[in-house]
Amino acid sequence: MCLGIPMKILRIDKEWAVVEAGRLQRRVNIQMVEGLKAGDYVVVHAGFAIEKVDPVKARQTLTIIDEIH
Amino acid sequence: MKYIDEFRVPRAIRVLTEAIQKESPKDGAVFMEVCGTHTQSFRRFGLHKTLPPGLKLVAGPGCPVCVSSVEYIEKAILYARMPRVILASYGDMLRVPGVSSTLEKERGSGARVRVVYSATEALEVARGNPGYTVIFLAVGFETTAPTVALTVRAAAKEKIGNLYFFSSLKLIPPVMRFLLERRDSRINGFLCPGHVSSIIGIKPYAFIPKSYKIGCCVAGFEPHDMLQGILSLLKQLKERVYSVDNQYARVVKEEGNLRAQRIIADVFESVPAHWRGLGMIEASGLALCRRFARFDAERQIPLKAGALKKSVQSVSACRCQEVLAGRIEPFQCPLFGKACTPGHPLGPCMISSEGACNAYFRYR
Numbered sequence: 001m002c003l004g005i006p007m008k009i010l011r012i013d014k015e016w017a018v019v020e021a022g023r024l025q026r027r028v029n030i031q032m033v034e035g036l037k038a039g040d041y042v043v044v045h046a047g048f049a050i051e052k053v054d055p056v057k058a059r060q061t062l063t064i065i066d067e068i069h
Numbered sequence: 070m071k072y073i074d075e076f077r078v079p080r081a082i083r084v085l086t087e088a089i090q091k092e093s094p095k096d097g098a099v100f101m102e103v104c105g106t107h108t109q110s111f112r113r114f115g116l117h118k119t120l121p122p123g124l125k126l127v128a129g130p131g132c133p134v135c136v137s138s139v140e141y142i143e144k145a146i147l148y149a150r151m152p153r154v155i156l157a158s159y160g161d162m163l164r165v166p167g168v169s170s171t172l173e174k175e176r177g178s179g180a181r182v183r184v185v186y187s188a189t190e191a192l193e194v195a196r197g198n199p200g201y202t203v204i205f206l207a208v209g210f211e212t213t214a215p216t217v218a219l220t221v222r223a224a225a226k227e228k229i230g231n232l233y234f235f236s237s238l239k240l241i242p243p244v245m246r247f248l249l250e251r252r253d254s255r256i257n258g259f260l261c262p263g264h265v266s267s268i269i270g271i272k273p274y275a276f277i278p279k280s281y282k283i284g285c286c287v288a289g290f291e292p293h294d295m296l297q298g299i300l301s302l303l304k305q306l307k308e309r310v311y312s313v314d315n316q317y318a319r320v321v322k323e324e325g326n327l328r329a330q331r332i333i334a335d336v337f338e339s340v341p342a343h344w345r346g347l348g349m350i351e352a353s354g355l356a357l358c359r360r361f362a363r364f365d366a367e368r369q370i371p372l373k374a375g376a377l378k379k380s381v382q383s384v385s386a387c388r389c390q391e392v393l394a395g396r397i398e399p400f401q402c403p404l405f406g407k408a409c410t411p412g413h414p415l416g417p418c419m420i421s422s423e424g425a426c427n428a429y430f431r432y433r
Contacts, residue, residue: 003106003423004212004264006072022070029189032215032329041072043264043320046159046209047187048216050329051267051320053072058319064297065081068088 004045006053009038019044072319076291077114085296086119092303097123099255100302101248101395103241104262105132105423106290112432114292126299127395128425130244130344131262133209134161135393135417135424137237138343140377142167145235147372148204149180155198157191158206160184161421164414188213188220195224195232204366207236212264214238214355215329218336221361233366236356239342241265242273243353249281254396258302260295261287263317268333270325271313278311289317336361345417346390389416392425399429406430 007019007026017030019042030036030049042049102108108128111117120126130136146167149156156172163173163182176182181201185191191205207217217234224232241262248256261274266287274285284305288298294316301314315321333355342354357365387409388402399405399418409415411427418424 006070008071021073029216029219031219032326032332034328043267045212045264046216047189048219050212050215050264051322051326054319058072058075061297061316061319062075062081062293065084065293068084068300 004043004050006041007044009036009040009042011038012036017042017049019049073291076289076293078293082292082296085293085300088300089119089124089296089303090121092300092307093121093124094303094306095123097125098257098303098306099125099127100258100260100299101127101129101256102260102295103129103131103245104260104265105135105421105425105428106264107131107260107262107288107295108425109423109428110290110292111295112428115432116292116295119296120299124299125398126260127398128392128428129248129395130347130393131210131241132393132418132421132423132425133213133237133239134159134165134421135389136239136344136346137162137165137208137417138345139167140343141235141237142171143377144367144372145172145206146170146175147376148235148366148370149175149182151202151370153201155181155183155194155201155203156206157183157185157194157203159186159208161423162206162208164420165417166415188217189223192220192224192229192232195229196227199231202231202233202370204233204235204370207234207238210239210241210262210265211268211333212262214337215268215326215332218332221336221357221364222332224364225361232364233369234357234364235366236337236354237342238337238355239344240339240353240355242269242276243350244344244347245274245277247347247350247353248394249277249283251394254394256283256395257306258284258286260298260302261285261313263287263289263294263321266315266317266321266325268326268329271315271321271323274313278313282311284311284314286314287317287321289320344393346393387416389418389426392418399426402426406433
């Protein structure tokens with residue numbers, strides 16, 4: 001059950017955050033991930049944020065294509 | 070959508086598929102993707118059509134609903150039939166066949182079966198129904214385990230007295246080892262599950278290149294991710310240098326999510342578990358540890374031994390177990406697409422949204 005989508009944190013309220021992707025908004029539990037702030041992206045699975053998305057690593061993954069080409 | 074669209078760029082997909090064509094060995098290769106979400110995603114984007122002849126990506130047992138034992142379903146059904154019980158479950162479980170019934174059928178006969186999206190919702194159901202016993206079917210792998218663990222802790226903190234957890238939580242690295250030990254099918258590389266790995270990290274797979282000389286690549290779920298993962302496996306095969314590559318570094322840290330690992334260790338212990346179609350696998354399941362035993366459905370709500378129907382093969386022609394082990398592809402099952410379709414499923418692989426047969430049928 002790996003299903004998880006990257007969602008942006010709009011606001012945090014203790015161990016909960018309101019997150020959004022497109023027009024979908026959810027309230028998710030953020031106890032599994034430390035140091036989150038509004039604007040961060042997290043992978044959401046079954047009502048919980050399971051990890052933060054690293055924007056630098058994301059960019060690196062994309063630019064590897066240029067090395068192959 | 071951010072972190073999705075950028076990984077679906079046609080130009081990049083083309084570059085990757087061409088590189089795969091170029092790197093693919095003449096005598097072909099078989100890679101196994103362990104995660105049901107990989108199976109679905111791969112076929113949804115039509116990527117199976119981009120692979121060169123001889124290069125196969127087969128599905129593995131990474132569908133937690135598919136591998137829940139018939140006995141588990143039968144026990145869930147018995148729980149659902151008890152008076153003043155509300156069964157809370159992820160939606161996929163409802164149509165999985167036990168011996169002669171499903172939770173959906175039981176609901177039709179009056180059982181209280183509530184579909185929940187999150188373990189937290191099961192807690193809300195318990196809070197909102199103090200006169201009822203709520204039993205949550207905890208089904209999933211390491212991605213789901215910490216979410217259940219946090220809910221158990223929340224229930225303990227709130228002193229909730231009417232919520233129980235019936236665990237069918239399972240672990241991925243042990244089943245991979247089990248498949249490798251059986252040596253009965255060709256696996257030249259593993260595409261490892263992205264979100265399970267975001268929890269457990271890279272190290273749990275290290276035994277695979279080390280002891281079996283088979284390459285691994287942890288991959289995300291977008292087309293770019295999966296194709297890059299396959300390319301990594303091809304490169305490892307070509308160079309005969311095997312490791313656990315991490316294509317999904319934007320989400321998967323080498324050490325994984327340590328906090329989530331601590332949460333799992335605090336609430337669960339590993340136990341032998343029965344995998345539908347594969348049998349009993351040592352240390353491959355999670356059960357509530359003694360500290361939280363009061364929330365364990367199996368310990369707290371015993372079922373009459375005689376009430377449990379003897380486990381039988383569900384439908385004799387169903388070949389889900391071979392599909393789960395990667396020995397055959399869904400279309401090699403005689404029931405596939407004929408007697409067994411998503412509208413009329415006979416086996417768990419067709420029922421679950423993460424089942425291989427379901428994916429192969431929907432995106433044929």
